[in-house]
């Protein structure tokens with residue numbers, strides 16, 4: 001059995017009743033707690049009768065997935081929200097979406113061509129708009145840029161709909177709050193409050209759930225007039241780092257969203273890496289090892305000497321005209337990015353039984369690092385890497401959905 005099939009087996013699809021009870025107890029305690037509090041006794045048994053996990057379809061709230069990409073957001077929300085409409089311009093991403101979700105909800109094409117009256121009314125609108133103009137690695141034109149500026153298309157479509165979605169989430173890189181003194185976030189905030197929403201933002205790092213460093217901003221908006229007791233607080237908390245506190249000071253009608261802190265992560269990097277997969281030739285591994293800095297080399301050598309099974313993920317970089325291989329030694333993969341040129345693909349140095357090997361991170365490993373080890377990746381290696389590098393980590397969006405978005409949607413719509 002390969003490591004990936006082992007990973008897939010951990011997902012309790014079609015589990016027996018007993019396994020389901022253990023599973024629900026371990027993983028869905030927050031969901032049960034939420035149901036008990038928010039939905040009442042009748043629904044607290046929902047996970048026991050569910051075919052997979054979460055609610056049966058007719059108990060789910062509905063969701064629009066803008067900039068849906070390969071569909072990681074739809075996957076993350078699926079236990080609590082059913083995606084009834086999704087849009088993206090990329091044909092490759094559509095193919096991945098269709099391999100994982102009902103394809104008929106997907107509208108392939110530019111969001112610029114979407115008319116609000118053609119979009120079904122829904123409880124939640126999610127917009128993971130492009131990050132290139134907000135990413136520190138890219139041009140930083142912010143919302144004035146052609147790609148990140150598509151945020152305005154998202155709000156245009158929502159405003160054109162016969163009914164504004166009562167809950168909305170905009171997701172992007174941390175540059176949204178940190179660049180240019182926070183002015184891009186202020187723009188987003190003003191736009192959404194101007195539409196009648198109450199708004200606040202949180203930063204969540206995927207590292208808390210999966211062994212990948214991936215900080216993202218989630219701007220959560222809810223229709224004014226909804227009771228927010230228990231879901232908001234008077235001040236900042238663990239999910240409000242300094243950049244968020246800074247922009248909060250610049251914004252009117254800021255909401256400090258309240259989220260429970262996840263328990264410490266149990267999944268280790270070595271759990272998602274297939275140590276049996278084919279690796280590079282010895283000469284290639286030697287060349288890569290030679291690119292390590294004097295600081296990193298002894299760390300790898302020590303792991304080999306001790307016979308440790310370790311994975312050291314890294315990127316090749318050019319520093320002062322020299323190629324280097326910069327690895328992480330903290331058991332966490334660097335942020336997956338969209339591959340443009342060889343340097344964006346993450347490499348692995350693997351030590352096991354005193355031996356050193358190397359290879360690129362495999363496509364299914366990128367999915368596991370996004371918290372979706374069973375996600376189907378039908379395209380080429382690059383397409384898969386692109387889809388995952390662009391995506392939202394599944395357990396992060398699930399956490400937000402479970403603890404904030406679904407309770408908000410229920411309060412808007414009244415109890416089920």
Ligand SMILES: C[S@@+](CC[C@H](N)C(=O)[O-])C[C@H]1O[C@@H](n2cnc3c(N)ncnc32)[C@H](O)[C@@H]1O
Nearest residue numbers: 067068069070072073089090110111128391392
């Ligand atoms: C950050 S990614 C979204 C990732 C996705 N939510 C997920 O979790 O997999 C941004 C997406 O915007 C899409 N996009 C770029 N320009 C677009 C346009 N004009 N209309 C619709 N989608 C567009 C890209 O193809 C990309 O999939």
